[in-house]
Amino acid sequence: MAQSYSLFLGCIMPNRYPAIESTTRFVLDKLGIEIKEMERAGCCPAPGVFRSFNKPDWMVAAARNLAIAEANGADLLTVCNGCFGTLFEVNHALKNDEELKKDVNARLADLGYHVEANQEVKHIAQVLGFDIGPYGIRDYLKRKVRLRGAIHYGCHFLRPFHLKQIDDPEDPTILEDYFEALGVELIDYRRKHACCGAGGGVRAGHIEVSLEMLGEKMAAITEVGAEAILDICPFCHLQFDTGQKSLNEKFGTNFNVPVIHISQLTAFAMGLDDIGLEYQTIAPDFKLEAVEL
Amino acid sequence: MSVFKNPPCVLDSGKRDPTIEETLKAAGFDPNLCIQCGTCTASCPSGRWTAMRTREVMRKAAFSIEVVLSDPDIWLCTTCYQCYDRCPRDLQVTDAIIALRNLASARGFISDKHRKTVDLLHKTGHAVPINDRIRKIRKELGLPELPPTVYCYPEELEKLGKTLFQLPPRPEDHDEEEER
Incomplete structure (x- = not known):
């Protein structure tokens, strides 16, 4: 049986960076993975803001999304670190706590849902980087890319480590191995594994602090001469893309580094020319350079 | 009579509320295990740019000092989980901050x-x-x-x-x- 996933859209991907959605669909289709739509799904809800306001309500809303994926009969796939953080954590909590599951289901019943927590929650970077892997992906590539790239992992893909257990959060290699297989020349930079500054409701509540954190990263990325930032999360994507513009306006800096999501770069290497960079705020005229195999 | 002309500056207790300490414990942060080493502060990306000091927030919370709930400091955490993963006592710092935010929210302290x-x-x-x-x-x-x-x-x-x-x-x- 062909592999299938319930694709969880979330908020920022469909509503700000639809090109990430279209390239994700393109990549999954090329890999022969069937997508099951998650009708009626909503916000994950975001682990920074909504979990902070009311954790029990946050769990119920997340469990509702999990229930929609379960009704599809296919594991849930997210494309975003934030959604991954929320849905993975709630799924894990429900799996390991029968009492909690009973309480959550009691509240879900009023909304017309029931959750079993018998499925997995996966991140696209896990599917590409581990399940397919840097060797497996070669079979699907039409071309490689010539690019000096700076990787940004984001926080909730690897942390907290004792829950996620995907890769060492202090010195991971999963994305390095994968992007290298696509032809990217990787460059390290200072504070590579630091937060982009968007999470935790800081971007919403304290934009100046959020931009200062971003500015430090951007200075380091510019210093090493990266041609693009490679990320795996639409929220980091938004922070890098619109944040550079805000930094330039506020502090007179001159940051201009395009940001590319793992789905976009993979789609390009699989032969898709239009990966939607022209819709982005920063460097809309940036063109990826292909290397024939 | 005090031996000090000017009494030494000690922790200003302010108003205390024992629910804060209980909340910390329930969230996986036992205040008695915290050795106040400051690894959390050193790991905090937000603390690099602001006056927020994670160790100080956790200390105030451990002493149930009420002002920690109305202080905007707890809202400067980006939930990056670096303090959580690096804590030498395996205390769940980030989850504790989320729990503090929940308590603050329940009392209306939301911007x-x-x-x-x-x-x-x-x-x-x-x-x-x-x-x-x-x-x-x-x-x-x-x-x-x-x-x-x-x-x-x-x-x-x-x-x-x-x-x-x-x-x-x-x-x-x-x-x-x-x-x-």
Whole structure:
């Protein structure tokens, strides 16, 4: 049986960076993975803001999304670190706590849902980087890319480590191995594994602090001469893309580094020319350079 | 009589509320295990740019000092989980901060900006709703103009809004915290 996933859209991907959605669909289709739509799904809800306001309500809303994926009969796939953080954590909590599951289901019943927590929650970077892997992906590539790239992992893909257990959060290699297989020349930079500054409701509540954190990263990325930032999360994507513009306006800096999501770069290497960079705020005229195999 | 002419500066206890310590314990942060080493502060990306010191927040909370709930410091955490993963005593620092935020929220200490994200969630089902520009781009990319999310089901959206995230009003004697 062909592999299938319930694709969880979330908020920022469909509503700000639809090109990430279209390239994700393109990549999954090329890999022969069937997508099951998650009708009626909503916000994950975001682990920074909504979990902070009311954790029990946050769990119920997340469990509702999990229930929609379960009704599809296919594991849930997210494309975003934030959604991954929320849905993975709630799924894990429900799996390991029968009492909690009973309480959550009691509240879900009023909304017309029931959750079993018998499925997995996966991140696209896990599917590409581990399940397919840097060797497996070669079979699907039409071309490689010539690019000096700076990787940004984001926080909730690897942390907290004792829950996620995907890769060492202090010195991971999963994305390095994968992007290298696509032809990217990787460059390290200072504070590579630091937060982009968007999470935790800081971007919403304290934009100046959020931009200062971003500015430090951007200075380091510019210093090493990266041609693009490679990320795996639409929220980091938004922070890098619109944040550079805000930094330039506020502090007179001159940051201009395009940001590319793992789905976009993979789609390009699989032969898709239009990966939607022209819709982005920063460097809309940036063109990826292909290397024939 | 005190031997000190000027009494030494000791922790200003302020008003205390034992529920704070209980909340920490329930969230996986036993204050008795914390050795106040400051690894959390050193790991904090937000603390690099602000006066927020994670160790200090946790110390105040461990002593149940009430002001920690109304202080905007707890809202400067980006939940990056570096302190959590690096704590030598395996204390779940980030989860403890989330628990403190929950307690603060229950008493109405939520900034107007954060209240706006809840309004958006109630109205659209998303923290970041769609707009006309994106609708057009979605069509150009061959995607359905509107993703089939809860936004397309107003009845269910209304029901969700009534059930989830009903925030208590701000306490009357507390003004919106000043911008840094």
